[in-house]
Amino acid sequence: MSITIFPTVEKCTSEGREKATLVTDFDGTLLRDSSSFAYFALVAFDVGGVLRLLFLLLASPLMGILYYFISESVGIQVLIFVTFVGMKVSDIESAARAVLPKFYSEDLHPESWRVFSSCGKRCVLTATPRIMVEPFLKDYLGTDIVLGTEIETYKGRATGFVKSPGVLVGKNKADTLTSTFGDTQPDIGLGDRDTDIPFVTLCKEGYFVPSNPKVKAVSTKKLPKPIIFHDGRLIKKPTPLISLLIILWIPFGFFLSCLRACAGLLPTPLQYYASWAMGVRLIIKGNPPPRIKKSKDQSGVLFVCCHKTLCDAVLLSTVLGRPIPTVTYSLSRFSEIIAPIKTIRLTRERGSDASIIKQLLKEDDLAIFPEGTTCREPFLLRFSSLFAELTNEIVPVAMVNKMSMFHGTTARGWKWMDIFFFLMNPRPTYEITFFNKLPYEYTCKSGKSSHEVANYVQKVIAETLSYECTIFTRKDKYIALAGNDGTVMKKS
Structure with a gap:
């Protein structure tokens, strides 16, 4: 039968x-x-x-x-x-x-x-x-x-x-x-x-x-619930052939990633060309703001970026041609040691963090990632409004990375390996879009609330990337991936 x-x-x-x-x-x-x-x-x-x-x-x-x-x-x-x-x-x-x-x-x-x-x-x-x-x-x-x-x-x-x-x-x-x-x-x-x-x-x-392997799969948009958070290192489904290619590539790919990581140790103006020579592609859109001499009371520029991998801040410095310090909530000790730029840990206490960021802006330009964590899907997590209260010199930056073999971020694995996995891709690519400085009417100085400013910045970045905004936070992501919440739904 x-x-x-x-x-x-x-x-x-x-x-x-x-x-x-x-x-x-x-x-x-x-x-x-x-x-x-x-x-x-x-x-x-x-x-x-x-x-x-x-x-x-x-x-x-x-x-x-x-x-x-x-x-x-x-x-x-x-x-x-x-x-x-x-x-x-x-x-x-x-x-x-x-x-x-x-x-x-x-x-x-x-x-x-x-x-x-x-x-x-x-x-x-x-x-x-x-x-x-x-x-x-x-x-x-x-x-x-x-x-x-x-x-x-x-x-x-x-x-x-x-x-x-x-x-x-x-x-x-x-x-x-x-x-x-x-x-x-x-x-x-x-x-x-x-x-x-x-x-x-x-x-x-x-x-x-x-x-019928050629039948077109159901669009994920038709599913009852979107997948916003996911983890794992592999990008493509590992069929036997893909698995073989991954196994053969990893020894050479890891060696190549170490060479690419060393490019970050070169003088900043040379990093772009060294990265390009080793197969890392950086696509720049918009007009990166030049470094300007500021007066004693003038604030540095605050680059407000969406977050894709631990390479974000390093590559932002590479395309700007100057080191841009960055603030972070969490970073592995190993990543902190090898980071070619200055990284400053925040305390998660709003008043203390505000003081730290204000002091840093008095000294130089600064990068911040108000999502607090990475997100692989076309969604932006909720932006913290902290940055909006601290300066009016805000430049939004949209980042998109393209990888063919390995994801350069993980929530459950060894975080210190993230940068190596990203650089292990045959041709890792970053597309960095600089927006114009935030207009006066969209700053707190004009009377806007910090939440309104944060939502505006999130909106312009999301529209440029064709992403959707959510009210999910860094905490929601780690709860979902840890399995403590089985009902993660899009809240936008």
């Missing part, structure tokens, strides 16, 4: 399904890609590093042989073992919450999603470990029930084995569905392979999702 005995999912109507119960497989059904290798590779690299990714890649031929020629269940068991063995369960949960949703959301099958989103009660039944998929399915897609393979643990670590009844494939899927729903028969079942037949036949209507 073949799964093709069922009609294709395109023939399933989505009208009048508000009270219907749907049960669907995950990989190859709700997702376009039938292979889950890339998602396991994301966990392997994010939690275990490049060596774990290497082991997973070396084991992939064996997993493929077992999966296609011996037993689907055994192939998946080997995949789970190589990826998870010895990992802290808390680290797996963290990766599932902060790393995987971004990639899962970009791989939703349009026809399966059409049916899925139209049903009143939704259940996902998958061979993938529940610990990997549940945060995405419940927090972002509104799934009611997630039934996946359960992993064995010992003293807070994964053993690499799975709990009874084993990997949810074939009869195990059907038995799990029966034990969950009892005598209640689900209305719709969606599957994509022959081993899905046992559970699909338990539903009133069964549909087949044909393999």
Whole structure:
């Protein structure tokens, strides 16, 4: 018997399904890609590093042989073992919450999603470990029930084995569905392979999702909840080929990143040319303000920038041709030591911080990042209004970075490695846009409140970058990625 005995999912109507119960497989059904290798590779690299990714890649031929020629269940068991063995369960949960949703959301099958989103009660039944998929399915897609393979643990670590009844494939899927729903028969079942037949036949209507990797994924804008915060180092989904390229590139890329970082030790006027010679591209838009001699009572220029990576302040100095001190709330001791510009820690006490910034502006120009943290998605986090109270010499700066292999920032990993990961990209690029100095009528001196000034600066930067503004703060980001808040929604 073949799964093709069922009609294709395109023939399933989505009208009048508000009270219907749907049960669907995950990989190859709700997702376009039938292979889950890339998602396991994301966990392997994010939690275990490049060596774990290497082991997973070396084991992939064996997993493929077992999966296609011996037993689907055994192939998946080997995949789970190589990826998870010895990992802290808390680290797996963290990766599932902060790393995987971004990639899962970009791989939703349009026809399966059409049916899925139209049903009143939704259940996902998958061979993938529940610990990997549940945060995405419940927090972002509104799934009611997630039934996946359960992993064995010992003293807070994964053993690499799975709990009874084993990997949810074939009869195990059907038995799990029966034990969950009892005598209640689900209305719709969606599957994509022959081993899905046992559970699909338990539903009133069964549909087949044909393999079509070229079908256009659902736009992330159509999802019930946007993904604003995500973490992890990898930019592209690590298929076996991409994983191989990453593994081969890292030794050379790290050496190259160290050379690029040394460019920051050169005299500031030479940094631009040294960076360009080593493949770092800096695109300057607008008119960077020249350095001017100021009187004793005159304030220096305050550059108010959106925040992308720890390189922001360094590259701002590079394009201006002079070192620009910067204030920061947090910086690793190692990053502080190697920073080629002066960095000043703030205390998070508003009065004390205001005094520090005022004194610094009397001495020279200064850079500040009022978002307080980085954000990868096209959103700007809420700007602190502190800067608006301290000076009228404000120049907004919009920053955009382009990377092809590694993200240059992390919330959960080693922060001191951020600058190296950014510079490990083959051709890292920064686009820096300088706005004109804030007009008098948009400063506190004209009677505007500090919040009005901060909101105005945030708005002009967001409009230039085609970003959306949110009221999320640095604290919201770290709460979300730490898993203490499972209902992070856009508040704009």
